[in-house]
Amino acid sequence: MTGTGTSAAPAERDFDIVVIGAGPSGLTAALSAAQAGYRTAVVAPGVNFADGRTTALLQASVDFLTALGVWDKLSPLSAPLMRMRMVDATGRLIRAPEVTFDSAELELEAFGYNLRNKDLNRVLEEAARAEPDVTFFETVASGFDFDGLSARITTADGQRITAKLCIAADGRNSLAREAAGIGVNRWSYPQVAVVMNLAHTQPHQDTSTEFHQTTGPFTLVPLQGRNSSLVCVETPEGAARLTAMERPVLERELERRAHSILGKMTVDGDVQSFPLSGLTAKSVSGPRLALIGETAHVFPPIGAQGLNLGLRDVQSLGKLLVEARTHDLDPGSADLLARYEADRRTDIASRTTAVDALNRSLLTDLLPVQAMRSAGLYLASRVGPLRRLLMREGIAPGKFPKPRLALPFRKGAA
Incomplete structure (x- = not known):
């Protein structure tokens, strides 16, 4: 056709x-x-x-x-994604400090949009x-x-x-x-991403929050209104448990993992899962x-x-x-x-x-790797030039603040 x-x-x-x-x-x-x-x-x-x-x-x-x-x-x-917050929720001996990247520090309205x-x-x-x-x-x-x-x-x-x-x-x-x-x-990872959209009772303040778990990130990304998308990276067994839960049980579990920062949660639509590779x-x-x-x-x-x-x-x-x-x-x-x-x-x-x-x-579980990761996030939280460099490279590697774009060429244009 x-x-x-x-x-x-x-x-x-x-x-x-x-x-x-x-x-x-x-x-x-x-x-x-x-x-x-x-x-x-x-x-x-x-x-x-x-x-x-x-x-x-x-x-x-x-x-x-x-x-x-x-x-x-x-x-x-x-x-809009005005702030990106990273929280170490691993519970390990060596944990990274919480870091928040704010687009205002780069004189941008937002890092991007979801x-x-x-x-x-x-x-x-x-x-x-x-x-x-x-x-x-x-x-x-x-x-x-x-x-x-x-x-x-x-x-x-x-x-x-x-x-x-x-x-x-x-x-x-x-x-x-x-x-x-x-x-x-x-290559493959011993992980599965569980994804869904959520409605919640507290505003997200245009902030994307990424909790670092021992199984992978648990990331809440703002949508319009009091809604967010969730990517929860789990072990295959953990993902199977989450996807098998009744909705009320799943919603309570997600609220617990999110430390109730968005209040009461309700799953909006389907719950999907994808093996990571x-x-x-x-x-x-x-x-x-x-x-x-x-x-x-x-x-x-x-x-x-x-x-x-x-x-x-x-x-x-x-x-x-x-x-x-x-x-x-x-x-x-x-x-x-x-x-x-x-x-x-x-x-x-x-x-x-x-x-x-x-x-x-x-x-x-290697302590030297955990220490390096913690030190990196500590420096990002404390050293302004490094933090701004990481933000710039995350948005547009080597092309900040305004990537030079070739505007579309149309037939007949001068």
Whole structure:
């Protein structure tokens, strides 16, 4: 099935760029490519409008979405994250001091904004469908052929799509990545993330609070009103106990773990659980192929880094595509993809390493590791320049205070 709300002809099968996947990273990539003047196809069985989870978009991501023209629709659906509080609830001999990072210290209104994934997906999908140069193929990409001239995609319903560049956003089990022969490093953790949304009787004061438990973080992130999203990282056995609890029992247990800082809690919607694992692609590019989002990197939900890292992939690739369009260059050339690879390598490696190290530091009983973690948080709480450096790097690594964004290039622009 081919779907489009634009002037692009449904029968057209030859494009400049084809995006595989319609999650937030894929939809943003399609929007960015179309605004740069490329005829763009999106191949995906559908957009997930039922995802009950939430995403915290940090300020650099907000700036990027503003440049793409969608943040004004997302902003009313979001809650600001003005403060980020970290509390050591491990009960161990060596414990870290409580640390609160305040966006006002960086002269920002907020570090970022939290919103529901279903709202994010809906707004991005509507924006992409409104672009004249985006065509949706609502089917599964089942076959891939990459060479020096083009990317050729076959769909499950027998359609054939050719493009100069394929952007793979089809997730951690990417068929596009596998077809290109790009290997991955995978690892797993003895942890499961239990996620849900909560209503509560006390205001959250626009503060995200992360309790560090011996099993992993217990993180409450503000939503609009007296509501918050929760990510509770547990052992598999602990997660099974939580998800099996009757709602009143579960709500009392969550209030206990949160030390009643948000008052009485009520679970709003489904309780979901996901085993934690990690992945990094050995390369984020191949012939006529660029990997973005969870196709390129996966790590635990700590520090709101996952989708924000994926949006930096899109932003990096988008800047190169704008440049190629401006100079009438091939958007899928080996040179462009080599530059994308070089630009993303350090950011992906540093984020993956940092999140992995923080997560593992909570799991270990080794006193030297506990002491190092405690000392680091102590210095962050006491040394202003270090605290501000950590805040800046968390928001936009190497690009603070205002990341320089390549504004979307539109055909006919001066």
